[in-house]
Amino acid sequence: MFHAERPEEAADQALIAQPSYHTPQRGDLFEPARAPFQNLSVSPQTSPPEVMRIDGISKAFGGPPVLHNISLSVPKGSIHGIIGKSGAGKTTLIRIAGLLEKPDSGSVWYEGIAAPVHLLRGRELLEARRKAGFVFQSFNLFASRSAAENVAFPLEAAGWPRAKIRGRVAELLELVGLSDKADRPAMHLSGGEKQRVAIARALANHPAILFSDEATSALDPETTRSVLDLIRSLRQMLGLTVIMVTHQMEVVRRTCDTVSVIEDGNFVEEGLVAELFANPRSDAAKAFLKEDRND
Amino acid sequence: MTDALKLLIQPLGQTIVMILASTLLATMFGGALGILLFALSNDHFAGGRRGSLIAKHVADRVINMLRSFPYVILMVLVLPLSRLIVGTSLGTTASIVPLSIAAIPFLARIVESSLSEVDSGVIDAAISCAASKRRIVFAILIPEALPSLVSGLTLTMISLLGYSAMAGVIGGGGLGDLAIRYGYQRFRGDVMAVAVVAIVVLVELIQFAGTALANRIRSSR
Ligand SMILES: Nc1ncnc2c1ncn2[C@@H]1O[C@H](COP(=O)(O)OP(=O)(O)OP(=O)(O)O)[C@@H](O)[C@H]1O
Numbered sequence: 001m002f003h004a005e006r007p008e009e010a011a012d013q014a015l016i017a018q019p020s021y022h023t024p025q026r027g028d029l030f031e032p033a034r035a036p037f038q039n040l041s042v043s044p045q046t047s048p049p050e051v052m053r054i055d056g057i058s059k060a061f062g063g064p065p066v067l068h069n070i071s072l073s074v075p076k077g078s079i080h081g082i083i084g085k086s087g088a089g090k091t092t093l094i095r096i097a098g099l100l101e102k103p104d105s106g107s108v109w110y111e112g113i114a115a116p117v118h119l120l121r122g123r124e125l126l127e128a129r130r131k132a133g134f135v136f137q138s139f140n141l142f143a144s145r146s147a148a149e150n151v152a153f154p155l156e157a158a159g160w161p162r163a164k165i166r167g168r169v170a171e172l173l174e175l176v177g178l179s180d181k182a183d184r185p186a187m188h189l190s191g192g193e194k195q196r197v198a199i200a201r202a203l204a205n206h207p208a209i210l211f212s213d214e215a216t217s218a219l220d221p222e223t224t225r226s227v228l229d230l231i232r233s234l235r236q237m238l239g240l241t242v243i244m245v246t247h248q249m250e251v252v253r254r255t256c257d258t259v260s261v262i263e264d265g266n267f268v269e270e271g272l273v274a275e276l277f278a279n280p281r282s283d284a285a286k287a288f289l290k291e292d293r294n295d
Numbered sequence: 296m297t298d299a300l301k302l303l304i305q306p307l308g309q310t311i312v313m314i315l316a317s318t319l320l321a322t323m324f325g326g327a328l329g330i331l332l333f334a335l336s337n338d339h340f341a342g343g344r345r346g347s348l349i350a351k352h353v354a355d356r357v358i359n360m361l362r363s364f365p366y367v368i369l370m371v372l373v374l375p376l377s378r379l380i381v382g383t384s385l386g387t388t389a390s391i392v393p394l395s396i397a398a399i400p401f402l403a404r405i406v407e408s409s410l411s412e413v414d415s416g417v418i419d420a421a422i423s424c425a426a427s428k429r430r431i432v433f434a435i436l437i438p439e440a441l442p443s444l445v446s447g448l449t450l451t452m453i454s455l456l457g458y459s460a461m462a463g464v465i466g467g468g469g470l471g472d473l474a475i476r477y478g479y480q481r482f483r484g485d486v487m488a489v490a491v492v493a494i495v496v497l498v499e500l501i502q503f504a505g506t507a508l509a510n511r512i513r514s515s516r
């Protein structure tokens with residue numbers, strides 16, 4: 001068995017030899033002319049023209065795999081939804097894409113970085129993380145800090161001088177409509193305000209991509225809509241690319257341009273949101289649509 | 296009775312010096328050790344690696360061993376170390392060495408558990424802010440855990456007060472020594488009573504200050 005010392009290495013090499021991020025399913029699903037994911041022949045050795053690309057990601061936590069060979073590429077300025085039921089692997093996937101977790105195999109690429117970002121370490125890893133903002137369902141604000149100090153943290157970490165931090169924080173709080181709450185302790189904000197602070201914090205270092213893991217799931221319907229509208233307007237203003245994980249069709253319909261449906265760690269359907277609503281193919285997508293209509 | 300109160304002054308000073316000095320040393324060394332223990336078992340820091348697993352295992356054994364030593368025995372065992380560090384193995388200054396050595400593993404465990412209690416989502420947020428590990432510990436984890444760290448430090452000081460009562464064995468003086476020497480050996484019940492009351496008052500003061508500080512931090516968030 002001398003040739004199978006590290007099966008994952010062999011798999012990596014196979015990936016490099018024939019990039020598998022254009023899986024047959026995807027080819028079937030998209031008409032090339034209208035496809036948001038264009039048929040790009042990119043060598044994995046250079047940085048991708050997409051803002052972010054993941055190639056053949058697999059992940060297991062000791063047990064059976066949670067993600068099976070997942071690929072995705074997201075063009076600049078788009079809002080891409082990932083919808084799936086509880087336990088489908090959404091959080092695992094977005095954490096890997098957002099550099100909070102490492103894949104077992106496969107690779108993650110960010111625009112402007114010529115190496116797979118999931119392999120970076122030290123300073124280079126921190127630089128890559130500055131290209132990615134992350135917002136969470138539970139907000140995860142720092143309780144020991146005020147709203148403004150929360151937003152300042154990524155700037156402090158990037159070594160900004162104090163005076164510049166103050167200006168940038170004011171700008172960011174204005175962007176999310178919270179200028180008047182700057183000095184509030186983070187825990188004294190409402191859910192919607194907390195998520196706005198979290199969004200401002202995620203955007204502090206001018207990231208290219210905003211990752212959102214169920215950012216609105218802990219909010220009431222009205223606050224949900226206002227946060228989703230904020231995300232859409234930020235995309236417009238900043239040219240941001242957004243990846244949104246959700247289990248609510250409402251979120252996809254309201255916010256996303258394109259969507260992937262994930263089930264048991266596989267993408268079962270991908271396409272434009274309008275197409276998905278008009279003509280769902282997978283059972284999972286049909287189920288989500290039915291649920292959505294009943295709401 | 297005024298005689299008993301006069302006798303109190305010097306031992307009270309000795310007790311306060313012993314507690315403050317050993318708390319300071321325990322905070323420095325125990326705090327650093329606690330951060331290390333936390334880092335060795337947290338996956339974002341050094342956790343999950345083979346070397347970390349071994350280091351954590353060794354550190355756990357040493358700490359548990361130090362913590363299971365009866366204090367009187369620990370005090371006698373570290374006599375040579377006291378001589379090496381402070382130049383003498385007798386007196387108040389010498390007592391600070393065994394007190395610190397008893398408090399370091401105690402506080403290290405408290406710091407380890409306080410840091411571990413910080414919500415992992417908050418650590419994820421700090422990681423995604425592209426902060427270095429050092430910055431995450433000092434700018435986020437310690438401030439986030441501060442109320443619990445203050446409570447832990449209060450607990451440590453009160454334990455130290457208990458331990459310091461045994462300092463008489465190596466000529467360290469202090470309130471416990473006063474109570475034993477006068478109250479027990481010379482049948483001066485009044486001196487013993489005064490010494491015990493002073494210890495009780497010290498415990499109450501430390502607890503009151505610690506609780507007030509922790510509450511103040513909590514209510515400002
Ligand atoms: N750190 C972990 N250790 C072990 N198993 C995990 C871990 N994280 C996720 N899993 C498992 O992986 C599977 C997918 O989890 P994941 O959190 O990605 O699902 P999800 O789609 O985000 O679900 P939800 O909608 O409930 O958030 C689940 O079966 C979960 O138990």
Ligand SMILES: [Mg+2]
Pocket residue numbers: 090091092214
């Ligand atoms: Mg999830």
